[in-house]
């Protein structure tokens with residue numbers, strides 16, 4: 001079963017939930033899809049080894065063949081090519097590797113160039129205990145997170161449980177992360193900002209038709225509007241993690257609280273069992 005942990009904005013505790021849930025289960029893979037800032041391993045502190053580099057195909061201009069006809073730059077809706085009267089510029093960070101400019105160029109003046117945009121790592125074979133962590137990271141200066149996430153997700157073993165830490169927000173990298181997941185836990189906090197971003201995240205999972213529930217982090221620190229919203233919308237509140245001094249202290253030291261507080265390990269294990277039960281009933285129905 002593939003369970004994504006997502007949130008409409010950063011800083012809600014999404015990664016904390018992903019790590020603690022993964023630590024509370026047996027034989028689990030944990031995927032850090034927040035490739036612009038992967039930080040599951042700040043908590044797990046595993047030795048990682050490189051699995052593969054992720055590449056992207058961008059255009060390389062053969063300027064001596066170019067007639068500056070502008071067909072390529074007119075075609076590119078991502079503004080990754082600009083044609084000047086006697087100069088052509090490319091902006092690799094904007095390129096979506098669609099290949100269209102190479103097709104429309106009448107002079108054969110554009111060829112393919114492979115560039116490295118990111119890296120996939122996993123826990124070293126020496127690491128025998130705990131979740132098997134897979135981490136994607138986007139190289140500095142690169143902007144195309146989705147190809148790195150897609151490559152990372154190829155490592156999901158369908159026979160095992162996968163916990164997937166999604167990037168924050170509701171943009172393309174989140175959609176790539178949520179594609180094909182079985183269930184999504186939406187993490188939020190009981191504040192007006194938390195509610196606003198939760199509403200956006202709910203719209204996304206509803207459009208993608210992904211079963212979902214809400215986990216309220218730092219419960220007790222704000223107001224009741226998130227819970228009222230969930231009740232009005234018929235969304236289950238799966239768990240509340242209170243504003244708790246010990247949890248905060250452990251967090252500040254980079255220690256997952258389920259590792260030190262057995263009652264939370266039990267709660268996260270129960271959370272998984274209830275999600276899995278609900279998913280099984282829905283897929284059998």
Ligand code: SF4
Nearest residue numbers: 076095096098099101
């Ligand atoms: S490959 Fe596609 S996105 Fe990239 S520059 Fe060419 S047309 Fe634009």
Ligand code: SF4
Nearest residue numbers: 066067069070072105
């Ligand atoms: S389409 Fe080809 S020939 Fe025309 S400006 Fe682009 S690279 Fe040059």
